[in-house]
Amino acid sequence: MSTLTLKVLFTIGFLSSFVIRIPHQRENRNNKIARDRKTTQEMILLLLVFIGMVMLPWLYVVSPVLNFADYSLPIWANCLGVITFALALWLFWRSHYDLGKNWSPTLEIRENHTLISKGVYQTIRHPMYASVWLWCVAQALLLPNWIAGLAGIASFGIMYLLRIGNEEQMMLEQFGDEYKMYMQRSRR
Numbered sequence: 001m002s003t004l005t006l007k008v009l010f011t012i013g014f015l016s017s018f019v020i021r022i023p024h025q026r027e028n029r030n031n032k033i034a035r036d037r038k039t040t041q042e043m044i045l046l047l048l049v050f051i052g053m054v055m056l057p058w059l060y061v062v063s064p065v066l067n068f069a070d071y072s073l074p075i076w077a078n079c080l081g082v083i084t085f086a087l088a089l090w091l092f093w094r095s096h097y098d099l100g101k102n103w104s105p106t107l108e109i110r111e112n113h114t115l116i117s118k119g120v121y122q123t124i125r126h127p128m129y130a131s132v133w134l135w136c137v138a139q140a141l142l143l144p145n146w147i148a149g150l151a152g153i154a155s156f157g158i159m160y161l162l163r164i165g166n167e168e169q170m171m172l173e174q175f176g177d178e179y180k181m182y183m184q185r186s187r188r
Contacts, residue, residue: 052155060148081141
């Protein structure tokens, strides 16, 4: 596929994620936060992911600045990128849908927060993270550039490794044995 086609496909997927997330952001804006774990580390990790999954890909999509780091992939890899992005978006949507008012972009517990263990959460403990991992793979397959394409995997990988333990600890503190049992029947 041509670079332009790949950039257009990536842009469609990227914009689709906003269509998925914006209604949940609006709905949850008025939900009161009961416990907040927004640390400096959390904010730095979110900034790192923003750079790796938004800024660098968009710099590549709209300008030739990063073209020196291009590589080529066979068309089957590009097609796999489209399929992977579609799967990522479905899982992203389904995760938001299943979480409902419990969703938050940062580590926080909302008032009346409940443990969700239905839908995709029945088997995958962190399906939203799984959707972002799929997105990062799709980004590498749709933006064949050593910087813009792989920045998502690098930045999200760091965030995931440093954040997941904190998130699970927060859930254990909030839900105790109920979360421990959930951890036994679901996969991270």
